[in-house]
Amino acid sequence: MGRPMSLRPLRLPSFAKINLGLEVLGTRADGYHELRTLFQTIDLADEIVLRPRPKGADVTVACGHPLVPQDGTNLAVRAAEALRAFGRVEAGVHIEIQKRIPVGGGLGGGSSNAAAVLRGLDVLWRLGLGPEGLHVLARKLGADVPFFLVGGTVLGLARGDEVYALPGQVRAHVVLVDAGLPVSTAAVFRRLDQCLTPRGNSNSIFCFVSRDLEGKPDLRLLTNDLEGAALDEAPVLKERAERIRDVLVQAGAELAALSGSGSTYFGLFSEAGGARRARSALVAGGFTAIGARTLSLDQYRRVWARSLGR
Numbered sequence: 001m002g003r004p005m006s007l008r009p010l011r012l013p014s015f016a017k018i019n020l021g022l023e024v025l026g027t028r029a030d031g032y033h034e035l036r037t038l039f040q041t042i043d044l045a046d047e048i049v050l051r052p053r054p055k056g057a058d059v060t061v062a063c064g065h066p067l068v069p070q071d072g073t074n075l076a077v078r079a080a081e082a083l084r085a086f087g088r089v090e091a092g093v094h095i096e097i098q099k100r101i102p103v104g105g106g107l108g109g110g111s112s113n114a115a116a117v118l119r120g121l122d123v124l125w126r127l128g129l130g131p132e133g134l135h136v137l138a139r140k141l142g143a144d145v146p147f148f149l150v151g152g153t154v155l156g157l158a159r160g161d162e163v164y165a166l167p168g169q170v171r172a173h174v175v176l177v178d179a180g181l182p183v184s185t186a187a188v189f190r191r192l193d194q195c196l197t198p199r200g201n202s203n204s205i206f207c208f209v210s211r212d213l214e215g216k217p218d219l220r221l222l223t224n225d226l227e228g229a230a231l232d233e234a235p236v237l238k239e240r241a242e243r244i245r246d247v248l249v250q251a252g253a254e255l256a257a258l259s260g261s262g263s264t265y266f267g268l269f270s271e272a273g274g275a276r277r278a279r280s281a282l283v284a285g286g287f288t289a290i291g292a293r294t295l296s297l298d299q300y301r302r303v304w305a306r307s308l309g310r
């Protein structure tokens with residue numbers, strides 16, 4: 001007989017991401033898009049508490065945010081159910097989510113929550129799969145979920161779910177501006193497909209990574225192919241994005257872009273002073289601006305090792 005599972009709750013951080021760059025390379029037979037993207041973890045995080053429940057109990061969730069589902073459609077619940085079936089676990093779990101990452105903002109909050117639940121329950125249920133063993137479940141839950149099993153500065157290929165940590169980890173101060181208009185990722189991809197102008201495949205990520213390896217990082221090379229379609233999807237967002245971008249660039253941002261399909265706009269700064277100036281100017285202009293820092297692969301691993309008690 002194995003040791004009984006612990007009923008002690010596990011408290012976990014669930015970090016947000018931004019896409020430093022995103023290239024859409026084409027459509028795939030499965031209806032998704034072939035991507036090349038540079039993911040980056042930042043230290044803005046939701047908090048997740050996993051409360052183990054005994055054999056026969058259900059998987060349940062509680063979250064105070066009005067836009068987060070509190071039933072089986074919540075990606076964190078789906079992650080727990082998928083792992084439970086995969087590991088033939090009979091125990092249940094109650095998941096509490098304290099939201100700090102804006103919802104529907106292109107910051108990967110739901111995907112991050114799902115990855116955190118996989119990692120936490122892997123330990124609570126003593127499955128011993130680790131990030132590598134969880135990858136197959138993560139990619140079925142969503143294209144961004146596998147990234148959160150790795151963290152730091154990561155190259156994402158295929159649907160964005162084939163992930164490779166990069167040797168050059170980006171370190172920067174980040175200003176996030178919640179444009180306050182959640183955008184549907186699927187709708188943005190659809191709009192991009194309807195665009196009749198043929199687009200040449202860009203190679204900005206290749207250029208960025210090559211130069212970075214030579215010790216000459218240049219964030220200004222990076223672009224987001226979804227930005228035009230996302231801004232066309234929501235005209236109010238377009239007008240706000242232009243104002244936000246101007247403020248970020250004037251304050252010295254090395255990169256100012258939409259994260260994923262939006263609607264969060266971000267600026268990357270090498271100096272804390274620039275980030276502070278940008279935040280003050282944005283708040284004075286009536287925007288909600290959050291300050292954050294990038295989190296490297298090593299930092300991410302350390303936080304996770306601590307949280308999982310390893």
Ligand code: C5P
Pocket residue numbers: 031032033034035141142143144158159160185186187189
């Ligand atoms: O995988 P996830 O559910 O996060 O993706 C949300 C939507 O974004 C998908 O339903 C799909 O329409 C679109 N998508 C895509 N190609 C990708 C990733 C996402 O078309 N590589």
